[in-house]
Amino acid sequence: MDLREAIGRRGAKMFKSGMLVNLGIGMPTILANYLPADVDLVFQSENGVIRFGPKPEEGYEDPYLTNAGAVPLTVMQGGCYFDSATSFGLIRGGHVDATVLGVLEVDEKGNLANYMVPGKLVPGMGGAMDLVTGAKMVVAVTEHTDKSGAPKILKQCKLPLTGKQVVHWILSELALIQVTPEGLVLREIAPDTTVEEVVAKTEAALIIPPEGVKTIEY
């Protein structure tokens, strides 16, 4: 199983039927591919649509109907459209149950940096700052280490923050970590790793709960 599939399969189990969910662009969208058959979620895209469906067949695109990445969508029965102020009223106002976002850095306070690398990458925050502020559950999905093997789950973020103390769960290909007021609690690890390996690849301190660390079921 590759990294994205591992994150997608475990991440897809974090939701309950009926939740209103906003998935960030990129790795977070993988989760939608692995939803259990008995879980029926309601998806929002911040450019103004709820209950959107899959990409239309070629030739059937509606030029006015896209996701927040300008990719054509369809809309399903029960769907609706709304303006940007309403969309962010839903988000900031706590009406979105969960959001899943990518990571440049995340730390043991639940701080998230995912929108810029000064001098290198400055695309802008788009809707990410509102999503991490307003969504009831914020899941940060990430490779456990970067390409050079350096940890991405840090004691303290060095990059400019997208949100301060906003993340509830950190999910990587190796582990599922809960952010608590006491610190990061290691809840689950992948079948092909060990607690020692996860601790070694994590800069932040990990709390091993007395009830033990479960093995991720995919």
Add this chain to the structure above:
Amino acid sequence: MAKVITAAEAAAMVKDGDTILVGGFLGIGSPGTIIDEMVAANVKDLTLICNDTAFPDKMVGKMIVNKQFKKIIVSHIGTNKETGRQMTAGELDVELNPQGTLAERIRNGGIGVGAFYTPTGVGTPVAEGKEVRVFNGREMLLEMAIKGKVAFLKAAKGDKYGNLRYHATGMNFNPVMAFAGETVVAEVDELVDFLDPDDVHTPGVLVDYIVRRGR
């Protein structure tokens, strides 16, 4: 009644140095016919209020490539490399806003509210220089309302009274910008005599001019 004018007449309302609002999200729901005329008119030193700068060959992205802005107030520039180049080269002042904050600043500008407090951006670079107050135990930032000289909207349908109906995610920032321009110009795909009042998204009293979409 809204006056029906040409896209070139709409573009001619904008003078060097003006602040304009342009509807659209990555160009979807943007008034492309008017934008093409603004590129042709080549007005300069503008300030843009828009969600993003689209793509180099699309919508307001073309005006970026044509170097018509001195400042942009947006939430995202990642899809237009020329925006990033001009920013890095010091040719363009880029003010990045969280998307919800941007929408709310425009909405407040149009509805007569001067400023508001929001939790979005606390503890981030967005908070720099802004007042922080605690409401209901939560830190919030003071954000100021914004307006512009001309708002350029795009709707699927408009009527001769100026009433507008958007379609799908083409709505996005258009309804809030309809309140926030001193002058409001709407480009429409289809111009009809009248819309069913139940179908109206933006009240026509806000819209000064209508432009029919070009081919």
